[in-house]
Amino acid sequence: MKKRTLIILSIVGFVLLLGIALAVKVFGDGKTEKDGYNTYQVKADNPIRITGKVSPNTIKTYQNNSQLGDFVSVQVEDGQYVQQGTPLINYAIDWTQRQSLVNQVNQAEADGDQNAINKAWQQLNRYDGQVNNSIYATFPGTVSLQNIKNVGEGEAILQLISDEPEIQTTVSEYDLDKIKVGDKVNIQVNSTGKKGTGKIIKISQLPTSYKQEGSAAQASAAGVSAQASSGEGEENGTSLTTNNPIQNNPSGGNSNETSKYEVIVGDLDFKVRNGYSVEAAIPQDTLKLPKEVLTKDNYVYVVDKQGKAHKTKVEYDEENGTLIVKKGVKKGDKLIKNPDSKVQDGKKVEVSE
Known part of the structure; x- marks a missing residue:
């Protein structure tokens, strides 16, 4: 009886050991012999979404x-x-x-x-x-x-x-450094579905909160100017007055609110009526990578169409745990995630689909 029990226990132990070995093989390094290495395809950052209305350049x-x-x-x-x-x-x-x-x-x-x-x-x-x-x-x-x-x-x-329509919109301080004058903008008219493109022709230097404060200062200065023009020193019914208000220590708005900056999109390549509302997207060229693609010496492995891995030096900045590519890889490249010592430069590698 004891001998039979020992045999059963041995079989159970063997099965458990086999299961543990398979689990280590499957989950320990994130891949199996059959599935191969997981990969990450390099892609650009999400476009910046904006909304606005079409208005004429000048009336x-x-x-x-x-x-x-x-x-x-x-x-x-x-x-x-x-x-x-x-x-x-x-x-x-x-x-x-x-x-x-x-x-x-x-x-x-x-x-x-x-x-x-x-x-x-x-x-x-x-x-x-x-x-x-x-x-x-x-x-x-x-x-x-x-x-x-x-x-x-x-x-x-x-x-x-x-006859030069423009789109007036705003972007937040978090997106301001991602755009520049001349950037392409993809546009869609809400009411008609019509699509076209334009480009950024102006980005304000100050947030909209300063503009609002400046308007109050100008109104005050205009009142002073009007009083000055009615005083002495006029010749032949005319006088020279100036209206160049100065803002000392402007506050820039509530410190708890996110600043927004006015952006003007022009050079539209399609006809659209003034006043129509639109949705638009500013494509981003910034490439981002997860840390999992890096080797211990900060290289990556790029897999070509023949399935061969190529060890590649990548230059990047790190932002909130994400790698911002400066040089080394391009959009569409397929990179090996969690590369180990088995991956060799120039050798074919099995990757998961």
Whole structure:
């Protein structure tokens, strides 16, 4: 009886030892002879997701300027596309005012007084600039009529909308260092599903919190400037005032809030209506690796299409336990995870699918 028990115990012990050996083989080094080594395929970091609305690069509002003369009519239609220099508005202009300025130039040049010449030309150029700015299209764009009947002084007659749409959005401080001017942006219009591309044309230097604080400072400075312009020192009803506000020790917003920076995406390669909302992605070229691919001497093994392992030196920075590749491997490379002494440079290696 004892002999039979010993035989049974021996068999059980043998089975247990065999099971332990198999477990070590399978789980001890993360691979089996059949499955081979696990691998990691090098891939780029996830794209930065942004949202925004399409808006024109520039909108110019043409207001009734009675200093030129009485408003007569517009010379364009609503929705009409115009080139730079196209006449938009008719005024009953009294050209004797300009002729008077021309006469002043001629008289100053005849007298040879350089200071008088400069001043006369300055006044004439200012008048011509005012006429051009109030009548002609200063850039190519689409006309939007606002009011063409009983227009009061300073009231809007029409708007000129530039034909260069942009997307205004923001990125957080955590993504700011991952982007730069000129980066490609993949765009999709929410309402239509239309897709296209653009590129980053501007990244603000200060977060949006500074912009909000700066607006308050400008409003305060504007009030001071207005008071200054109504004081003494005016000559012939005109005065020179400045409005360059200074912010001392700006706070930059709540220290507990994540800063956001304004980003403008332009150079869109497709037509899209102003005001449409979009979702976009900024592709990232940064390559990241897990620590498991490193050998003890900080190399990696790259497996080629023939299944051969190539020992490769990789340069990297470490960030929160992840390796940020600087040099050595490229997107799509297949690397051996947990390489051991059995892996040899230039030799074929079994890898799991």
